[in-house]
Amino acid sequence: MSSSFGLDARLTRYVRDANRPEHPAQLRCRLETEAMGDVAVMQISPEQGAFLQICARLVQARTAVEIGVFTGYSALATMLAMVELHGPAARLYGCDISDDYTGRARSYWQEAGIDGQIELRIGDARETLGELIGDIAGSVDMVFIDADKTGYDAYYEAALRLLRPGGLVLFDNVLWSGSVADPQRCSADADTAALKALADKVRDDARVDMAFTTIGDGILMAIKR
Numbered sequence: 001m002s003s004s005f006g007l008d009a010r011l012t013r014y015v016r017d018a019n020r021p022e023h024p025a026q027l028r029c030r031l032e033t034e035a036m037g038d039v040a041v042m043q044i045s046p047e048q049g050a051f052l053q054i055c056a057r058l059v060q061a062r063t064a065v066e067i068g069v070f071t072g073y074s075a076l077a078t079m080l081a082m083v084e085l086h087g088p089a090a091r092l093y094g095c096d097i098s099d100d101y102t103g104r105a106r107s108y109w110q111e112a113g114i115d116g117q118i119e120l121r122i123g124d125a126r127e128t129l130g131e132l133i134g135d136i137a138g139s140v141d142m143v144f145i146d147a148d149k150t151g152y153d154a155y156y157e158a159a160l161r162l163l164r165p166g167g168l169v170l171f172d173n174v175l176w177s178g179s180v181a182d183p184q185r186c187s188a189d190a191d192t193a194a195l196k197a198l199a200d201k202v203r204d205d206a207r208v209d210m211a212f213t214t215i216g217d218g219i220l221m222a223i224k225r
């Protein structure tokens, strides 16, 4: 699980306890993912999960797209809120390149009774998003982008085609543990450069309203005008 940038362990615990407890399937997903070792750092934190849920409620999300599913924690959090709002009409389309990671996700979604409402598109998201645009362009309420950082610009453009006006796109890891503020890292590292370029682009983009927040490792939010 990732940790919130700049929070020490004591404050992290405080924030966690200040949120409502996770669904048992979320807890199992988090603990079993932790047992996978170093890759677990890719998973969002419980407080980010709570944040995605409140975002889903704010935009009354019925249809969502997630780019970067991993073992399913963020999709599970989002869908639990969406199902409370819209019951069986809620749908989440998840894009990921890995059969292995998303195979694990299924078991948590099944435990929560939402598996039938999540459709996976396995492959490079640059391609699978093209197919999704053909299927559901203009009808999506919320897009969460949390995959390869050099793809974020392409995913942003796809998200703007998928979203309805008023729909919300969120990008995870826009602080990249602080690297984005270091000009040397920006010129030496492709991921850091991509995240900095994206933040500049979204800030100056008249197609959206936006806020760069410091939740977790930084979540950039934009609402399609």
Ligand SMILES: C[S@@+](CC[C@H](N)C(=O)[O-])C[C@H]1O[C@@H](n2cnc3c(N)ncnc32)[C@H](O)[C@@H]1O
Pocket: 042, 043, 044, 067, 068, 069, 070, 071, 072, 073, 074, 075, 095, 096, 097, 098, 101, 123, 124, 125, 126, 146, 147, 148, 151
């Ligand atoms: C940071 S993890 C996502 C974490 C997830 N949101 C969660 O909360 O557990 C990034 C995921 O992006 C996927 N990924 C990486 N490159 C990709 C690509 N080009 N297209 C689709 N998925 C990709 C990886 O397989 C990985 O599962």
